[in-house]
Amino acid sequence: MAVTIRQVAQAAGVSVSTVSRAFTAPDQVQPQTLRRIRDAAAQLGYTPNPAARSLRGGKTESLGLIIPDIANPFFPPIMKAMQARARRLGYTVLAADTDERESDELETIAAVSKRVDGMILWASTLAEDRLAELAATMPVVLVNRHVPGIPEVHISLTAGISQAAEHLKAYGHSRCVFVNGSRPELSRGKSIKEAFEAHGLSLVEFGPYEPRFETGVHAATLVTSSGATAVLAHNDLVALGVLHQLAKLGVSVPGDVSVIGIDDTLLAETSTPSLTTIRISAEELATQATDLLLDTIAERGGGRVVEIGSRLIPRSSTGPVRH
Amino acid sequence: MAVTIRQVAQAAGVSVSTVSRAFTAPDQVQPQTLRRIRDAAAQLGYTPNPAARSLRGGKTESLGLIIPDIANPFFPPIMKAMQARARRLGYTVLAADTDERESDELETIAAVSKRVDGMILWASTLAEDRLAELAATMPVVLVNRHVPGIPEVHISLTAGISQAAEHLKAYGHSRCVFVNGSRPELSRGKSIKEAFEAHGLSLVEFGPYEPRFETGVHAATLVTSSGATAVLAHNDLVALGVLHQLAKLGVSVPGDVSVIGIDDTLLAETSTPSLTTIRISAEELATQATDLLLDTIAERGGGRVVEIGSRLIPRSSTGPVRH
C-alpha cells in the first residue's frame, strides 16, 4: 500500500542502499544521482517508515513525557513547549498522565518506555531504587524529584518566595499563612518559613492538603479566623479557591487580605481580581528538560542537575494592609 | 541489549514461533508450554518490541490526536479521556497541536500519520479536498468540521443555547448580547439569534473576534454601553474576560449584568463569581470520537456521524435582572 524505498530505487534506477543514503547521508551520493532520487521520491510521495527505521537503528526519534495530571493547568504549556522544542530537532513527543496513582504510573511507563528513546518523569511517585534501575535501562530526566545520579531539572522557589516576602513586607503585612500542598519541595515548609521570618514576617502553615480548588475554599475560613492579612497558597488553583471563598464571605481582596499563588498558570491572569503569583517559566522548564534529556541520550552531559528559577509576578490580589 | 523473543524461546526450550503464539494466540499453545514460556518471559523481563511488531503487522497500536492548541483549557480533559479510553483497548495516543497555523498542521499531520493507525482531527484548517484525500489514505475522524463521507462527531449546541435562553427569560432578561468567536458552528450566529428570539429575547452580536481572554475584556465595555443585561460569550475564556472587565468597571455580576460561557472548563467553576456556562462533556466527546475512530480502523461503522449534546450549568454569574 504505502510507497517504499524499493519503489523509489526502481524509479530512480539505483539500488535501495543509494536511496537510503540519499536521505541519511546526502554527501555520500553524487549530486545528480541525489537529484534523481529526490525527484522520484517526491513524485511517488515517499516518506520513510519509522517502524522499520527504528527496528533497524534502535532509535525511535521520539521522547516520552510522564506527568501526574494533564488536566492540571500547569502542564499544557509544558507539553506545548516540549513539543515545539522536540519537533525542531526531529523528535516526536509521547505524553501520558498517571492520575497520580503509582500502579498507573508503572503501567504507563512500561507502555511508553518501549516507544521512546528517553523520557522525562515529572514528580514521579516511584520508589528511589525503581527509578535508579529504570535510569540504568534507558535515558531518564527527573523533574520535581531527586535521585542521586539521575539527571534532573530542579525548580528553585527561593527567589520567588523571597520576593513575595519583600512584596508583602513593603505593603505592611506582618502575619501570614501558608496553605501547604503535597509537593515535595514545598512540603519542607520550614524553608519558606525561614525566608518569611528573615523578612520579619510571621508564617503559620496549614496542611498539607491535596492541591485542589476545594482545598483553597476550605482553607479560606481558617485564614479569616487566624487573623492573618496575607496568604501564600501551594499553587494557583488553591489560591483561586481561597479567592473564591473569601469573596463569598464578603472579605475584600486585596483590601482585607492579600493572596499569592504559585505557578502563574492561565488561571492567575484571568481571575478576578487577577492573582499575584510566583512564576515558574513553563517554557524554560520544558526546554531545559528536553535539552537535558537529549544530552543524556547522546551521552553528553549525563547526570547533570540544572536549576530553574522563579520570580514574583505582582498583580491585583495583593495590596497594602488596611488598619 | 533488550531481551528478545529468541532468548525467551531458548530459555523455555521452544521455537520463536511458539513464543510469539503464546502472546498473540495463547489458545493455540499447550497449557504447560504456555506456562513455561510465561515464566521464562517474566524472569527475563521480556516485552515485545513495538517497532518490530508494527513493521511486520502494519499496525502501530496507537492513535493520533491533532488539536489546535493544547494550552486551551478545553483540550486537556479531552486528551485525558481519550488516553483513558485508548489505554483500556491497548492503544497509545500521540497528541500534537498545530498552533492553528495551516503550515504547522500539514507538517504535524505528516509526522504523526506515519506512526499511528488513525487520527482524530480537531477543527482542522485544511482544505476540504486535502482532508478527503487524507481520509482516503488512512482512517480519520473529524471533530468540529464537516466533510461529506468522512466520519465525524458533531457538537450540537442547540439544547444548551435553548436552555440558556429559557434561563435568562426566567430571570426577566430581555436584551442580550452575543460575543462571537471564530468557531465554525457558532459563526452562524443566526441560529443562536433565532433560538433567543424564539424565547422573546433580543440578541445583538459583536464580533467575530479571536476567542481570547482579551476579547472578553474588550467586549465588556461594548456590553455596558449597549444597555443589555445579559451576555453570552463564545467560550469560557472570553466570558472570563468579560467578568474581569466588568468587575473593574464596578458593574456587579449578576446584579447588573448576567454572563454565560460555553464549554464548562475548569475556569468556569473556579472563577469568582463562578460561571454559568453551557457544558460540552469532554469525556463523552473524547470517548465517542475514539470509539468512532476505532470503528473506522476496523472498517465497521465507517462514515458515521455521531452527535454530542450540550446543556446549561447554572452557577453564580447569572441572576434576576435588577429594575
Next chain:
DNA sequence: ACGGTTCCCGGGAACGTTTGCGAGCATCCT
C-alpha cells in the same frame, strides 16, 4: 489396523530500513 482429523509446534520468509564490505572506476602522485 488404518486413513482422516485435530492439536502443537518448528522452519522460514517477509515487513522496510540501515550499514559494513567490497567492486568498479577515475584521479593523482611519483
Next chain:
DNA sequence: AGGATGCTCGCAAACGTTCCCGGGAACCGT
C-alpha cells in the same frame, strides 16, 4: 605508466516480530 587513494554505488545481512505452511503425534472413527 603503474600503484595508491578516494569517490560512488550495489550486495546482502541484520533488526524482532508475525504468520503461513508443513510435519509429527495423538486420537477418533469404521
